[in-house]
Amino acid sequence: xxxxxxxxxxxxxxxxxxxxxxxxxxxxxxxxxxxxxxxxxxxxxxxxxxxxxxxxxxxxxxxxxxxxxxxxxxxxxxxxxxxxxxxxxxxxxxxxxxxxxxxxxxxxxxxxxxxxxxxxxxxxxxxxxxxxxxxxxxxxxxxxxxxxxxxxxxxxxxxxxxxxxxxxxxxxxxxxxxxxxxxxxxxxxxxxxxxxxxxxxxxxxxxxxxxxxxxxxxxxxxxxxxxxxxxxxxxxxxxxxxxxxxxxxxxxxxxxxxxxxxxxxxxxxxxxxxxxxxxxxxxxxxxxxxxxxxxxxxxxxxxxxxxxxxxxxxxxxxxxxxxxxxxxxxxxxxxxxxxxxxxxxxxxxxxxxxxxxxxxxxxxxxxxxxxxxxxxxxxxxxxxxxxxxxxxxxxxxxxxxxxxxxxxxxxxxx
RNA sequence: CGGAGCGUGGUGCACCGGUAGCACGCAGCGUUCGGGACGCUGAGGCACAGGGUUCAAUUCCCUGCGCUCCGACCA
Numbered sequence: 166x167x168x169x170x171x172x173x174x175x176x177x178x179x180x181x182x183x184x185x186x187x188x189x190x191x192x193x194x195x196x197x198x199x200x201x202x203x204x205x206x207x208x209x210x211x212x213x214x215x216x217x218x219x220x221x222x223x224x225x226x227x228x229x230x231x232x233x234x235x236x237x238x239x240x241x242x243x244x245x246x247x248x249x250x251x252x253x254x255x256x257x258x259x260x261x262x263x264x265x266x267x268x269x270x271x272x273x274x275x276x277x278x279x280x281x282x283x284x285x286x287x288x289x290x291x292x293x294x295x296x297x298x299x300x301x302x303x304x305x306x307x308x309x310x311x312x313x314x315x316x317x318x319x320x321x322x323x324x325x326x327x328x329x330x331x332x333x334x335x336x337x338x339x340x341x342x343x344x345x346x347x348x349x350x351x352x353x354x355x356x357x358x359x360x361x362x363x364x365x366x367x368x369x370x371x372x373x374x375x376x377x378x379x380x381x382x383x384x385x386x387x388x389x390x391x392x393x394x395x396x397x398x399x400x401x402x403x404x405x406x407x408x409x410x411x412x413x414x415x416x417x418x419x420x421x422x423x424x425x426x427x428x429x430x431x432x433x434x435x436x437x438x439x440x441x442x443x444x445x446x447x448x449x450x451x452x453x454x455x456x457x458x459x460x461x462x463x464x465x466x467x468x469x470x471x472x473x474x475x476x477x478x479x480x481x482x483x484x485x486x487x488x489x490x491x492x493x494x495x496x497x498x499x500x501x502x503x504x505x506x507x508x509x510x511x512x513x514x515x516x517x518x519x520x521x522x523x524x525x526x527x528x529x530x531x532x533x534x535x536x537x538x539x540x541x542x543x544x545x546x547x548x549x550x551x552x553x554x555x556x557x558x559x560x561x562x563x564x565x566x567x568x569x570x571x572x573x574x575x576x577x578x579x
Numbered sequence: 580c581g582g583a584g585c586g587u588g589g590u591g592c593a594c595c596g597g598u599a600g601c602a603c604g605c606a607g608c609g610u611u612c613g614g615g616a617c618g619c620u621g622a623g624g625c626a627c628a629g630g631g632u633u634c635a636a637u638u639c640c641c642u643g644c645g646c647u648c649c650g651a652c653c654a
Contacts (some may be wrong), residue, residue: 181591310652363654527614
């Protein structure tokens with residue numbers, strides 16, 4: 166991609182409402198637009214590429230534990246929500262609307278109702294279980310307040326996975342698998358999470374865990390051991406000493422990046438999801454649900470990976486792997502050399518953002534590259550003398566290498 | 580939902596009871612050319628909306644709408 170053609174520009178000043186560092190950087194670097202309205206954001210091309218990377222990681226990990234992707238709608242009938250008794254009893258409340266016939270609808274905040282109803286009509290035998298279904302879909306939540314840019318919004322993409330089982334033991338087993346898959350997802354996005362027991366809120370169920378990234382911007386507080394890895398939700402525990410190692414605990418701010426629930430039979434009973442077991446008896450289907458907010462995950466990644474100059478994307482989710490900067494200074498030879506490298510990399514399938522802008526100073530190009538945070542920066546100029554300067558975003562080291570070596574390094578990394 | 584504040588070119592801000600300026604950005608020309616260069620020129624605003632006070636309102640008052648912050652809440 167040629168930077169000169171890329172939609173979305175870096176900014177020097179950001180709107181005053183941007184408080185969280187991830188919010189500021191994502192706007193400044195041209196990944197998202199300022200809020201369209203409170204808690205509603207447009208992803209610009211750069212931001213959307215990162216989103217797609219995260220989406221891919223999630224799909225791989227969920228597919229690996231047997232998740233089947235489907236797609237469920239946003240508009241949902243009132244009747245379904247009355248059956249689960251959540252039409253009026255859910256927090257944050259539903260966004261509600263009426264169609265032209267005055268029929269009431271809800272904008273989906275989650276899909277327990279739809280999927281349980283669906284499964285109830287498709288699953289009749291123990292042979293149909295277990296089953297894991299998921300989708301990545303737009304959710305609408307009537308939050309009291311939106312905060313921190315992408316950290317808490319009213320319209321957002323969530324990966325929601327639902328599992329269905331013939332027994333609570335089988336649910337337990339799958340729950341552990343999801344827990345591990347989630348750890349993998351966050352690790353692949355470049356940060357470690359603390360897994361804490363949580364309160365289940367209006368989603369219900371017996372047991373739930375949250376995945377927290379410790380970070381001062383976070384809105385949640387967890388109790389963490391000062392020595393070992395132990396942590397717990399503050400709503401669950403008030404302990405001075407770590408139950409594992411006895412060391413003192415402290416309160417730390419954190420961002421909730423995922424939440425998983427053992428629902429048991431709650432929705433199945435309300436929505437009539439039963440199956441016939443081996444012994445011919447009718448039994449209720451056990452369920453779990455598992456959610457990750459993609460935009461929040463994206464913002465959290467920025468919270469975890471930035472410095473004073475800008476974002477420092479992990480390779481796994483970077484919008485491009487390389488930023489090629491041409492300091493051609495209107496010298497056709499340099500320009501041609503840069504074009505050549507760009508074309509070769511493109512042909513080799515390397516994701517490259519090529520800063521081909523003319524009449525823009527070196528300083529500005531460097532500053533933009535630092536801000537955007539692509540892992541590898543290549544510079545071509547008169548000084549590099551038919552070689553290419555290689556610098557990684559997270560280090561200061563600069564190497565001068567040949568175009569062939571560049572191609573080699575980048576293709577072997579793939 | 581309680582409390583507080585703010586709405587002025589694209590963005591960030593200033594000013595003022597006498598119909599608006601600055602910086603960045605944008606356009607043109609020229610000089611620059613390895614860490615956000617510089618000069619000149621130019622375009623761009625019914626001051627959120629409606630009502631009121633006043634000779635006169637962007638400025639004061641009221642209402643609405645929008646946004647932000649603190650709190651409470653939170654799958």
